[in-house]
Amino acid sequence: xxxxxxxxxxxxxxxxxxxxxxxxxxxxxxxxxxxxxxxxxxxxxxxxxxxxxxxxxxxxxxxxxxxxxxxxxxxxxxxxxxxxxxxxxx
Amino acid sequence: xxxxxxxxxxxxxxxxxxxxxxxxxxxxxxxxxxxxxxxxxxxxxxxxxxxxxxxxxxxxxxxxxxxxxxxxxxxxxxxxxxxxxxxxxxxxxxxxxxx
Numbered sequence: 199x200x201x202x203x204x205x206x207x208x209x210x211x212x213x214x215x216x217x218x219x220x221x222x223x224x225x226x227x228x229x230x231x232x233x234x235x236x237x238x239x240x241x242x243x244x245x246x247x248x249x250x251x252x253x254x255x256x257x258x259x260x261x262x263x264x265x266x267x268x269x270x271x272x273x274x275x276x277x278x279x280x281x282x283x284x285x286x287x288x
Numbered sequence: 289x290x291x292x293x294x295x296x297x298x299x300x301x302x303x304x305x306x307x308x309x310x311x312x313x314x315x316x317x318x319x320x321x322x323x324x325x326x327x328x329x330x331x332x333x334x335x336x337x338x339x340x341x342x343x344x345x346x347x348x349x350x351x352x353x354x355x356x357x358x359x360x361x362x363x364x365x366x367x368x369x370x371x372x373x374x375x376x377x378x379x380x381x382x383x384x385x386x387x
Contacts, residue, residue, distance in 0.1 A: 203294050204342070207335065210301050217308040221320070229317055229374040236366050237311065237324050240359060241304070244332055247339050247352065256343055260351040267355055271362040275369055282373035 201252045208248035215241045232277045239270030293341040300334030303327050316382035317374055325367035332359050 215238050222234035243263045250259030310323025336356035340349040 203297055204339075207297050207301050211304055211335075214304045214308040217312050221311050227317055227374065227379055229370050229379065230320065233317070233320060233324055233367070233370055234311070236363075236370070237307070237328060240328060240332060240363055243355070243359070244304075244335050247336065247355070251339055251342055256339070256352075257348045260348055260355065264351065264355055264358075267359055267362070271358075271366055274366040278366070278369040278373040282376055 201254075204248045204251040208245050208252065211241050211245050211248070215245070228281055229278075232274060232281070235277075236270060236274040239273070240267070243267045243270070289341060293338045296334050296338035296341065300331045300336075300338060303331030303334060307331060317379055318371060318381050321367045321371045325364045329360060329363045332356070332363065 218234045218237045218241065222231050222238070225231060243266050246259055246263050246266065247256070250256040250263075253259075304327075307323050307327035310327060311320050314320050314323060333356050336352055336359070340352040340356070343349040343352060
């Protein structure tokens, strides 16, 4: 029962997160950056679960992932609301 | 069971890659929302189903599926909130040049 496929999947998802980081850096609107942060948060939650499989401590990691996903969602909603009321798009 | 989990994992990574290509290449903010809201959500749910299969029946698998259900609802909700905020602030949708 080797966990090598899960390790490879985690590495691939880190590459996906790097492409989202490019979108955060380039923009061009502030909503592109918020979208990139939200997508990186979701991808990080999945990578954490895959790390739990690889290290065989999934019961520990799943609680962390639950809290992390909730925080990323609330952060994205809060940022969207803030810039909707008072921000400039560019 | 192991083969099914690895197949789900590969499909999930594929849809994550589709979302990444979309975020890199699509021409404006609203089309990028489309990539993240649909392709990434499907990829996340597939990968989390693979992890739950790997964990086997028990409390851990139930928690992983709860995370999957939450992200299945939360990711499109977040992208919708972002799209609505951008539209109200006047971000223009992309249009092909007439010519």
